Amino acid sequence: MDLLEYQGKQLFARHGIPVPDGRPARTVDEAVAAAKEVGFPCAIKAQVKIGGRGKAGGIKIASDEDEAREHSGAILGMDIKGFTVHEVWVETAAPQIESEYYASIVFDRGAKAPLIMLSTQGGMDIEEVADTNPGAIATLHVDPLLGFQDYHGRRLAFEAGVDADLVRPVGAFLHQLYGTFIAEEALLVEVNPLIVTPERKVAALDAKVTLDDNALFRHPDNANLRDPSDEDPQEQMAHERGLTYVKLDGDIGILGNGAGLVMSTLDVVAHYGGAPANFLDAGGGSKAEAITSAVEVILSDDKVKAVLFNIFGGITRCDEVANGLIEAFKTLEPSVPFVVRLDGTNDVEGRRILADADLPNVTTAATMDEAAQKVVALAKGEVLA
Amino acid sequence: MSVLIDNDTKLVVSGITGREGTFHALNNQRYGTNVVAGVTPGKAGQDVEGIPVFNTFRDAVAETGANVAMIFVPPRFAADSILEAADAGIPLVICITEGIPAHDELRVYTQLQRTGTRLVGPNCPGILSPGKANVGIIPASFFKEGNVGVVSRSGTLTYQIGNTLAQAGFGNSSIVGIGGDPVPGSSFIDIIELFQADDQTELIVLSGEIGGDAEERAAEYIADNVTKPVVAYIAGFTAPPGKTMGHAGAIVSGSKGTAAAKAEALESKGVRVGRTPTEVADLAMEILGR
Ligand SMILES: Nc1ncnc2c1ncn2[C@@H]1O[C@H](COP(=O)(O)OP(=O)(O)OP(=O)(O)O)[C@@H](O)[C@H]1O
Ligand SMILES: [Mg+2]
Numbered sequence: 001m002d003l004l005e006y007q008g009k010q011l012f013a014r015h016g017i018p019v020p021d022g023r024p025a026r027t028v029d030e031a032v033a034a035a036k037e038v039g040f041p042c043a044i045k046a047q048v049k050i051g052g053r054g055k056a057g058g059i060k061i062a063s064d065e066d067e068a069r070e071h072s073g074a075i076l077g078m079d080i081k082g083f084t085v086h087e088v089w090v091e092t093a094a095p096q097i098e099s100e101y102y103a104s105i106v107f108d109r110g111a112k113a114p115l116i117m118l119s120t121q122g123g124m125d126i127e128e129v130a131d132t133n134p135g136a137i138a139t140l141h142v143d144p145l146l147g148f149q150d151y152h153g154r155r156l157a158f159e160a161g162v163d164a165d166l167v168r169p170v171g172a173f174l175h176q177l178y179g180t181f182i183a184e185e186a187l188l189v190e191v192n193p194l195i196v197t198p199e200r201k202v203a204a205l206d207a208k209v210t211l212d213d214n215a216l217f218r219h220p221d222n223a224n225l226r227d228p229s230d231e232d233p234q235e236q237m238a239h240e241r242g243l244t245y246v247k248l249d250g251d252i253g254i255l256g257n258g259a260g261l262v263m264s265t266l267d268v269v270a271h272y273g274g275a276p277a278n279f280l281d282a283g284g285g286s287k288a289e290a291i292t293s294a295v296e297v298i299l300s301d302d303k304v305k306a307v308l309f310n311i312f313g314g315i316t317r318c319d320e321v322a323n324g325l326i327e328a329f330k331t332l333e334p335s336v337p338f339v340v341r342l343d344g345t346n347d348v349e350g351r352r353i354l355a356d357a358d359l360p361n362v363t364t365a366a367t368m369d370e371a372a373q374k375v376v377a378l379a380k381g382e383v384l385a
Numbered sequence: 386m387s388v389l390i391d392n393d394t395k396l397v398v399s400g401i402t403g404r405e406g407t408f409h410a411l412n413n414q415r416y417g418t419n420v421v422a423g424v425t426p427g428k429a430g431q432d433v434e435g436i437p438v439f440n441t442f443r444d445a446v447a448e449t450g451a452n453v454a455m456i457f458v459p460p461r462f463a464a465d466s467i468l469e470a471a472d473a474g475i476p477l478v479i480c481i482t483e484g485i486p487a488h489d490e491l492r493v494y495t496q497l498q499r500t501g502t503r504l505v506g507p508n509c510p511g512i513l514s515p516g517k518a519n520v521g522i523i524p525a526s527f528f529k530e531g532n533v534g535v536v537s538r539s540g541t542l543t544y545q546i547g548n549t550l551a552q553a554g555f556g557n558s559s560i561v562g563i564g565g566d567p568v569p570g571s572s573f574i575d576i577i578e579l580f581q582a583d584d585q586t587e588l589i590v591l592s593g594e595i596g597g598d599a600e601e602r603a604a605e606y607i608a609d610n611v612t613k614p615v616v617a618y619i620a621g622f623t624a625p626p627g628k629t630m631g632h633a634g635a636i637v638s639g640s641k642g643t644a645a646a647k648a649e650a651l652e653s654k655g656v657r658v659g660r661t662p663t664e665v666a667d668l669a670m671e672i673l674g675r
Contacts, residue, residue, distance in 0.1 A: 107487060109567045109597050112494050144491045185488045187567075215486035217461065248625060259565065260539020260594050263620035267644075268661050270623045279624070312544045314510060314524050344544060345524050368545065369663050 001211045002049040006089040007225050008189075008207030015180040017173070018203040022091030031072030032065060034090035040064055041093040044071045048083035051208065054124050056080045061093050094205060100193030101162075101170070101202075102126045102137070105177055107187040107212075113141040114181060116174060118156040122193045136160075148178040169202050170194075184222065185215035234278075234300050241293040243282060250275025252379045253298035253307035253336075255291075257282050257316045265310045268368055274376035277304045282316075291324025292331065299334055306337050306378040308371055313344030320346075322353040329359050337378045338362045341371035387514035387559040388534065388579040388586075389477060389505070390418075390453060394518045397422040397445045397475070399466045400457035401433050409457065409481075409522055410436065416519040421449040424466075442473035455511070455520050456480040463507060464489035471502035479520050480506035480570070490568035497570065504570025509562035510540035523560060531556015533669060534580035536573055537592035538565045538599070542620060546592050546662045553666040555673075558585040565594065573603035581611050588614050588673055590665060591656075593647060595621030600647040608654040616668045617651045617658045619644045 003011070009019040023034035024047070035042045046058030053059055058080050060071035068090070078085045102122030108115040119137040121129045129136050138159035140152055153171025162170050173194065181189045188210040195205050216223040238245030244259070248266075252274045256262035259281050266276045278301065282294045298307055311321050321342060328334075340362060342350045354364060363384060365371035374384060396413065400406035401423025411434060414420040420436050422445040429440040439445040442454065454470040456463055456478060463482040470478045478497075485507050497504050505512060511521010516530040522540070527548050533555045537543040543562055550557070561576045563569050573591055580586045589611070593600040600619065607615055622644040648658045657672075659665035 107491070107567065110602075112491060112568055114491075144488075144495050182488070185486055187487060212487045214460065214484050215488065218486070246625065248623075256541070258539060258541030260537070260542030260592070260620050261545055263539075263594060263624055264542050264545065264618075264662065266623045267620060271661055276623060312541045312548070314541060314544055315522055316541075343548060344527070367663070369661065 001213050001216070001226060003207075003209040003211065003225060004047040004049060004087070004089075005045060005207050006047060008209035009204065011184060011209060011222075012180060012204055012207055015176055015183065017176045017180065018201070019207070020091040020094065020203065020205065022089050024087055024089055025072065026087050028069055028073045028076060031076070031088055031090055032068050035062060035068035036065065038090055038092050041095070042068065043091050043093045044068065044075060045089045045091065046075050046078060046080060046085040047087040047089050048080050048085055050081050050083050052124070053080055058085065094195055094197065094203070096198050097193070097195045098198055099196040101196065102192045103174060103177060103194045104188070104190035104192070105181045105186075106190075108141065111141050113144055114178070116140050116142060116152065116156060116178065118160045118162075118170070118174065120160050120162060126192055142178065147182070148175050150175070165200055166196060166202070169200075173202050184209075184219060185212045186210060187212050234297055237300065238280070238297045241290070241297070243280060243290065243294055243297060245297055246279040247301065248276050248278055250277045251303050251305040252375055253277050253280075253301070253304040254310070255280045255282055255294050255298060255307070256310040257312065258314075261310065261312055265308065265368065265372070268372045269308065269376060272372045272376045274372065274379055277301055288320050288324035288327055291321055292328040295325070295328035295332060295334070299332060299336070304336060305381075306339070306375050307334070308375040309338065309340040309342075310368055310371060311342050311344065313342070313346060315345075317345045318342040318347045318350030319353055322350040322357075325354070325362075326357045326359065334361070336361070339365055339371050339375040339378065341365045341368060386583050386585050387517055388576070388583050389559060389561065390512050390514050390518040390520050392517050394453050394520070395419050395421045395449065395451045396453050396455060396520055397424060397442065397449065397451035397470075398455045398457060399424045399442070399470065401425060401436065401438060402428055402431070403457065406457040407433055410455075413519050413521070416525050418518040418520060421451050442470045442475065446473045446475065452476060453520060454478045456482055456507070458482060460484040460486070464493050467493050467504060468496060471497055471500045476502060478502060478504045478570070479509070479511055480504060481509065481511060481521055482506075483508040485566065487567045490566060494568050494570060503575075505561065506564045506566075506570060508566045509564030509569075510543060512559060512561050513557070514559045515557050521562070523562070527551060528560065529556040532558060532585060532587040532673070533590055534558045534583065534586040534588070535560040535590045535592065536576040536580070537562055538569075538594050539592065539620065542592055542594075546590065546618060546665055549662045549666045550590070550669060553670055555666070555669060558583055567597075569599075573599050574606045577603060577606065577611060577615070581613055586613065588616065588669055590669070591615060591617040593617065593619045595619070595624050595644050595647070596642055598642060601650040604650040604654040604656060607656055614672045615656045616665055616672065617648075617656050618662060618665045619647045619651075619658060
């Protein structure tokens with residue numbers, strides 16, 4: 001789960017990391033009131049879960065009330081890389097920034113250890129630095145069972161070329177950042193920029209935090225930060241029913257069990273010239289009710305012209321899937337054609353149940369290839385031979 | 386032969402008294418796997434249809450000589466259970482549990498590197514050595530003994546590919562699900578190394594998917610160490626690119642991780658990649674000449 005900048009900063013503050021004082025606001029009036037509370041000059045910052053807000057015009061400094069009104073009015077409702085800004089964060093502007101550093105800790109799957117990165121060339125062009133001058137980014141993997149040691153901080157600071165008087169404060173900052181990463185079970189904590197003030201102090205001016213969904217049961221406060229309005233309405237509906245659903249652009253609804261098989265189904269449909277409308281994983285052990293819900297979610301997308309069921313039963317039983325489909329037809333009376341392929345646990349039983357039910361508009365297929373070819377033809381409005 | 390599990394396997398199941406645990410332990414036993422014990426804290430002295438239950442892995446190992454553990458407990462208890470099995474000296478732990486926190490997986494992985502315990506999973510369907518033993522949830526009736534070794538990150542996709550191969554007349558030495566979690570205990574490379582050394586295996590099928598760089602690493606390893614033919618499949622060519630927030634991901638992995646990048650990495654090392662599961666079977670037929 002990704003956090004908004006200000007949610008990340010609130011998390012940082014709980015772990016003693018210095019961040020500017022600020023307030024969230026959802027309307028221009030709220031933003032102006034917030035600006036008066038934090039004082040001028042203040043930064044007005046778009047809250048969307050994507051990087052590069054500054055370059056997109058989503059971050060502006062206001063030196064008085066009029067500017068606060070003007071900037072928040074411009075930023076609220078703005079579109080940044082497909083994300084609409086519904087909220088701004090109004091925070092004390094750093095009066096003078098001597099340097100912008102970059103600091104992050106990422107859960108490095110490849111190396112199987114937390115990876116700390118530090119650079120003195122932070123700011124909005126860090127990706128370019130990574131491309132053209134990777135040596136400017138100091139990196140270090142931490143042994144997860146040993147944890148952060150003070151020398152890690154010193155080594156990174158010296159290697160990144162941090163000024164001598166800042167080696168200790170930067171090391172201490174990284175220590176706190178590592179503490180946050182571990183305590184909150186994050187997959188990413190990134191601070192860009194980590195600023196140096198004229199008083200030679202460091203502070204986090206930005207926060208990008210990704211938390212591990214699987215660990216939220218241990219962090220109820222963080223779990224409450226989930227914002228259902230982030231999700232597309234169909235995705236939200238699927239989520240509430242315990243299904244994994246991702247909306248795509250095509251017109252062929254897809255249901256399968258197991259993420260790998262569903263991904264493969266999308267590929268095979270595309271291979272035969274079709275365009276999938278969604279990814280839907282009904283999960284291992286899909287029960288009849290789950291199937292009914294899944295059909296409802298798929299059909300709630302009115303672009304869908306035909307639906308493919310591709311089931312290979314392991315824990316999932318094909319007879320359960322067949323019964324779920326029959327139930328779904330009773331309650332939802334779908335008007336689009338379905339192609340169903342059932343293999344695996346109890347497949348013979350499942351196919352017999354479907355044959356007996358003789359549902360209108362349902363075609364069966366013996367293999368994944370045949371199923372994909374049929375559904376592609378049906379979505380194009382062709383009549384099957 | 387086969388890899389990892391066979392007729393010498395003595396299985397202990399953690400979570401055997403739970404609904405799913407009981408169902409699959411008995412299912413594995415019915416297939417012919419020697420299930421010698423279960424572990425559920427506080428339930429020592431009970432049994433599950435004759436399989437004795439112990440409080441700890443230590444007791445189970447001391448009493449039964451168990452040499453493989455299967456973990457079937459809920460996510461919040463799974464890391465602890467894996468560590469306990471390793472501490473009891475069990476050399477192979479197979480974890481079926483899905484949804485374990487990533488930081489737990491990281492601690493477990495690091496500790497197991499030190500104890501020398503092999504972990505397969507988590508979030509995997511287990512291992513099947515047809516005709517010998519089945520540990521996990523793979524529907525065994527679809528597979529027969531043969532010369533194709535399969536290693537896969539996804540459960541149901543493994544069945545799909547295994548089944549396509551079976552319909553083309555191939556059997557399997559072993560089918561190993563390594564799971565799709567951020568920190569799998571065993572990588573493609575670990576399992577491919579075993580298949581390379583296994584005399585029953587004549588062809589290796591690798592089934593990967595988008596994300597991470599395990600397939601790219603496997604490609605490098607195969608080029609340098611594997612003499613047997615390898616056929617690969619990668620799922621996720623049409624998956625939409627995930628939106629990333631920070632810069633760290635891009636700095637670490639660049640363009641790695643897409644299906645196209647993985648297929649290209651494998652093909653550049655001479656591994657043939659099937660575009661559909663059916664094509665994988667076609668390639669197997671071409672190579673093994675049937
Ligand atoms: N409180 C502040 N005071 C002064 N300047 C600020 C403040 N917040 C942000 N800025 C300036 O705006 C720039 C961009 O802000 P920030 O890093 O928060 O957003 P971003 O553009 O989304 O980040 P990224 O490029 O890392 O994705 C900063 O590098 C900094 O120069
Ligand atoms: Mg930034």
